[in-house]
Structures are given as structure tokens and as C-alpha cells.
Amino acid sequence: MFAAFSNPNRRGPVTKSGREIVEILRAYDLTHTVWSAAQLAGVDPKTVERYVALRDAGRNPFERERRPKAIDPFLAKVEEWVDDSLGKVRADVAHRKLVAMGFTGNERSTRRAVAEAKAAWRAGRRRTYRPWVPEPGLWLQFDWGTGPVIGGRKTWLFCAWLAWSRFRLVIPVWDSTVGTTSANLDQVFRTLGGVPTFVLSDNAKTVTVEHVAGIPVRHPQMVALGRHYGCSVESCVPFDPESKGGVEATVKIAKWDLVPKAANLLTDYRSFAELAGACQVFCDRVNARPHKETGKRPLDRLLVERQALHRVPDVPFALAIGDQRVVDDGQTVRWGSVRYSVPPGHVGQYVWCRVVGEELVVTADTASGLSEIARHALSTPGNPRIADEHYPHHPAGRSILAPKPKPRTPGEIAFLDLGPGAERWLTEAGATGVVRVRAKMAGAVELAALLGDDVIDTALDMAAEAGRFADGDLASIADHLAQVGALGEITRADEAHSVQPGTAGWNDFGR
Structure with missing residues (x-):
């Protein structure tokens, strides 16, 4: 009887909450009568009829039906514009066109319609991927990343990724020229302990000079490098970094961990050697931890893949490096x-x-x-x-050589054993022309026996810096160190500075 007047295709607002809909359906299942279920649920019989009809038709009674909108007659045109523009048309542009065609709705409705059309367009054209299962010894990928600025100069991060073992290498360099690329590849091959069959990179001018009718034209020196090492240098599809995603991830992670940013709290590098050390620490860390894809350490898998690599030539490729x-x-x-x-x-x-x-x-x-x-x-x-x-052993050039103390007598050995401060004191005293140097050295050794080698060595260093070599100066400095523990600012006695107390304190005498 109910099916005779129910219409599952009927459209109307569905505004009840989930709890109310459950009570309506439960009341109908109990009574099997629309009128009785309406009385039990406290709703109109037509409401019970509508929800029961939706359930019997296989539709979701909890889903709100779409109400008619003013933009519905223009949806076909919106979808056409989205398709013609490959999903790039702007909503404000579409709204102006719709207004010219007689659309009376507001821009908010147009934006929603354009967004829904773009989502549907992308869903039908979303790129799919086939999982790539690399083989040992076949593929090495490399790419460049922008490194930190050192001393006002830009650096580059050469990132290499061995596909099967997931072994990563990051090498800091000053430029990304052909010669530097060749040198870095040689270093990578020797670090890996072998050369793979294919070397894949992007379409930089150092690898691919140009494309003619879609065919890449390789750099002659890269071709010669491949012949020298017995590998093939390849490039990915232009403007398609996803075709070499492994090394792209390596570049991204390396820049996250090595380039100073607010997110990693790194400070600027003081020297290029410090950056090189940081890159080595980064490689040691990422290669020693299990990879999320393989569950094994890249360092362990490299030992297996190394058996599939072929030998690195004894002579490096020198054509491109000078x-x-x-x-x-x-x-x-x-x-x-x-x-x-x-x-x-x-x-x-x-x-x-x-x-x-x-x-x-x-x-x-x-x-x-x-x-x-x-x-x-x-x-x-x-x-x-x-x-x-x-020339670290020739400070200030070859004309002036800093003398190096060479103790010979027991007294000289005992004095210089006090520490670097004693060596500095002797060097400064000799250059200043201090008299009775040996006697003062013996006195310093005697004071060290009483006060300790560290105290006297520090006092000798302070005396050399202040230029105090007179009798009693060392004992005075050592006594001051014993009282205050450390010296403040040191002033070297000369014509511009005097240790004589001033007379400014007498100005207010008698006032």
C-alpha cells in the first residue's frame, strides 16, 4: 500500500538531523504505517513517506539533496571554459562572462561552481604512477640544490642518489659548471666503489645542450665522460621532475638539514670546510638509518649493490676538468x-x-x-x-719566520714545560731585549712549585701580553690571579698609558 503512493525520485529538502531520521525509520519499522509512525516520531506523515522512500530506493536518507540554484543553467558553459583552459580559468573571469550572458547570481556562487568544475576536471585527468622497482647497479640520479652563502658567496649542493640501495651523497661546491659536475661524478663513483649503467639528471645545459623535435642533444663532454667511465648519461623528461623523484627528495632533505633557515635553527657557516664537514655528517646519518621503503640501512644495501657496479677507471676523466x-x-x-x-x-x-x-x-x-x-x-x-x-709554517710570508723554542738545558726544559704561556713569555722577552732572562725563568719555575703550573703559565701569558718583564712582575700577577681568579682588560704599558696613579682625586681636597 505504501509503495503505491511513494515516489523515490521526488525532490525536496531533507533537513532532519541524523538522530531524528533514525527515530522516524525505527517508528515505521515498528508500525509499518506512515500515519502511526508519524504520530510516534512527532513529524508529518509526508516526512515519514519521504525518508522511507529514499531508503527503499537505495539512496542515503542522511544525505542532503542539492537544491536548485540560479547558476544551474550555466554549468555546462562553466565546464566548457574549465576544459578549454585546462583547469586554469579564473573564477572572476568566468563570473564576468556569465553576467554578460544574463546570469543574475553573485560572484560567490560562480566561485563555488568553478571550484567544483575544476575538481571534477582534475579528477578525470589525475596523473597515475606505476611503482618503479629498480635493479641493483643500474641507476644513479644526481641534481643540484642551492647551498648556503659563505662569506657573501653562493654555494651549491651536488646531490647523488643510488636508486636500488637508496645511498645518498651530498658534495658542496662553489659552482655547477661542466668541470665541477665531472669532478663530482668521479668522486661519487669512487665513494660508491663502482660505476652504474645509467646516470640520470635533469636538462641542465651541462648535460643536455638543447632539444630538437623533442630529442635531447647531449653535451659532448658528458658523452665523453660516459665513454670514459662506461656508463650512459641520460636526462629526464623536460619540466617533469617527478621522473627522477628520488634525487629530488634528496635535494629537498639536504636543503632542510644543511641550509640555515628558521625551521632548523642553523647558524651561518664560517668557512667552506665547515659546510663540507656538515655535509659529511648528514650523509653518514641518512645512510646509517633504515630507509622507510626498504626497511634496511642504505649503507648495508650498498655492500650488496656494489657487486653489480663495474670498476671505476684508475685515471680520472680529465677532459672537462682542465x-x-x-x-x-x-x-x-x-x-x-x-x-x-x-x-x-x-x-x-x-x-x-x-x-x-x-x-x-x-x-x-x-x-x-x-x-x-x-x-x-x-x-x-x-x-x-x-x-x-x-703556508701554515711560514707566517707573515717567507721574510719573517717566527722562532720556535728548542729547549736544551734542564732549566729551559722545566720552564717551557709550564705551558704555552711560558713559550709566549720567552718569545716576547727575547724580542723586547729583557735582561737576566734565565734567572727570571728559574724564578718562574720556583713559583710554579708553590702555586701550581697552571697559575704561573697563565701569569706568564698575561705578563707577555702586557709587556711586564721586570723583577717582581710575575709574582704580582700571580698573586692577583690567586685573589680574583681572572684578570680584566689588559693594558700594555707604553707612552700612551701609565700605571702611575693619577692626581684627579686631589681636586676636591679641602672642599
Whole structure:
């Protein structure tokens, strides 16, 4: 009887709460009569009829039906604009067009309709992915990330990711040129202990010169590098970083942990060596913890994948990293009739030099592969580039050599054993022309036996800094240290400063 007058396709507002709808349906199941269920639930019989009809038709009685809207006649046109613009049309533009077509609704209704049309358009065109299962020894991906600024100069982070083992490497560099890329790949291969079959990167000019009819044209030096190491240098689809998502994630995580930001509370790096040390700590940490995809440490999986890699050539690829030069006995190389210094430890060895912009980059074959060891601004003949930090044993140049104490007698040995302060005191005293140096050294050793070596060594250091070498100065400083524990600002006695008490205190005498 009920089915005779019920209409499941009837449209109308459904405004009851979930609890009220349950009570209505329960009342009908108890009485099987619309009128009796309406009396029990305290609602109109038509309301009971509507909810029961929705349930019997297989529809959700708790779902509110969509009410007719003023924009409904224009929805087909909105969907057409969204499709023609590939989901990029703006709602305000669509609203102006609809108003010109006779739409009388407000812009809020248009924005909702455009948003729903865009969501439906994207749902039908959402990109799907096939899980990639890499094989050992096949794929290595690399990419560049912007590094921190050191000394006002920009740095780069070269990030490499071995696909099967998930092993990551991050190398800080000053530039991203072809030569630097070649040197970094050599270092990566030697760190991994082998070379994979394919090396994948993006479409940077250092890898892919251009695209002709969609076909990538490789950089000649990258092709030569692949032949040298026995691998194939490939590039991903243009403007599609998802095709090399593994290394993209490596770059993202490296920048999160290494580049100073408010989120990681990192301070600025004082030197490039400090950044290199931070990169090494980062690699050690991420490679030693289990990967969420494999459940194993990348360091352990690398031992397995290394068996599928082929051997790294003994001679590095040198075509893209410059010309060879020999480091002479003066720790310099000659380039364009100009001498450029290099750090110690490379005398008699071959290094590679190349020009990058206005600088000369010197690369050496170290235990970890090719690494940049020096970088100088280009100069002209007769104006060598010598860096003081390359000669730590020759401070202030070769003309002035700081004397190094060499104790011979028991008294000299006992005095210098007090500490670095004693060595500084002896050096300053010798340069100042202090008399009776040996007697004062013996007195310092005697005071140390009474007050302790640390106290006297600190007093000697303070005496050297203040220039106090007279008899009794050391005992006075040591006594002051014993009372206050530390000295304040030290003033060196000279013509501009005097230890004589002033007479300003007598100005108010008798007033």
C-alpha cells in the first residue's frame, strides 16, 4: 500500500538531523504505517513517506539533496571554459562572462561552481604512477640544490642518489659548471666503489645542450665522460621532475638539514670546510638509518649493490676538468706564466687547472676522488697569487719566520714545560731585549712549585701580553690571579698609558 503512493525520485529538502531520521525509520519499522509512525516520531506523515522512500530506493536518507540554484543553467558553459583552459580559468573571469550572458547570481556562487568544475576536471585527468622497482647497479640520479652563502658567496649542493640501495651523497661546491659536475661524478663513483649503467639528471645545459623535435642533444663532454667511465648519461623528461623523484627528495632533505633557515635553527657557516664537514655528517646519518621503503640501512644495501657496479677507471676523466700541471717545490702551479699556490701535500703531483669565469680552479686526485683544492682570481705575469693559508709554517710570508723554542738545558726544559704561556713569555722577552732572562725563568719555575703550573703559565701569558718583564712582575700577577681568579682588560704599558696613579682625586681636597 505504501509503495503505491511513494515516489523515490521526488525532490525536496531533507533537513532532519541524523538522530531524528533514525527515530522516524525505527517508528515505521515498528508500525509499518506512515500515519502511526508519524504520530510516534512527532513529524508529518509526508516526512515519514519521504525518508522511507529514499531508503527503499537505495539512496542515503542522511544525505542532503542539492537544491536548485540560479547558476544551474550555466554549468555546462562553466565546464566548457574549465576544459578549454585546462583547469586554469579564473573564477572572476568566468563570473564576468556569465553576467554578460544574463546570469543574475553573485560572484560567490560562480566561485563555488568553478571550484567544483575544476575538481571534477582534475579528477578525470589525475596523473597515475606505476611503482618503479629498480635493479641493483643500474641507476644513479644526481641534481643540484642551492647551498648556503659563505662569506657573501653562493654555494651549491651536488646531490647523488643510488636508486636500488637508496645511498645518498651530498658534495658542496662553489659552482655547477661542466668541470665541477665531472669532478663530482668521479668522486661519487669512487665513494660508491663502482660505476652504474645509467646516470640520470635533469636538462641542465651541462648535460643536455638543447632539444630538437623533442630529442635531447647531449653535451659532448658528458658523452665523453660516459665513454670514459662506461656508463650512459641520460636526462629526464623536460619540466617533469617527478621522473627522477628520488634525487629530488634528496635535494629537498639536504636543503632542510644543511641550509640555515628558521625551521632548523642553523647558524651561518664560517668557512667552506665547515659546510663540507656538515655535509659529511648528514650523509653518514641518512645512510646509517633504515630507509622507510626498504626497511634496511642504505649503507648495508650498498655492500650488496656494489657487486653489480663495474670498476671505476684508475685515471680520472680529465677532459672537462682542465689541463694537467705539476706542483713545484714552492707549492705552486704555473698557468698563463703566473704562479698560483696550492695547499701542502701536493708537491710533485699532477693537478688539473681550469678557468671558471674570472677564477682559476685547481683540482687534485685525492683519496676520495677528484676534489677542488684551490681557487684564485686570475692574475697577470709578474703578479703571483699566493695564499697565506697554504703556508701554515711560514707566517707573515717567507721574510719573517717566527722562532720556535728548542729547549736544551734542564732549566729551559722545566720552564717551557709550564705551558704555552711560558713559550709566549720567552718569545716576547727575547724580542723586547729583557735582561737576566734565565734567572727570571728559574724564578718562574720556583713559583710554579708553590702555586701550581697552571697559575704561573697563565701569569706568564698575561705578563707577555702586557709587556711586564721586570723583577717582581710575575709574582704580582700571580698573586692577583690567586685573589680574583681572572684578570680584566689588559693594558700594555707604553707612552700612551701609565700605571702611575693619577692626581684627579686631589681636586676636591679641602672642599
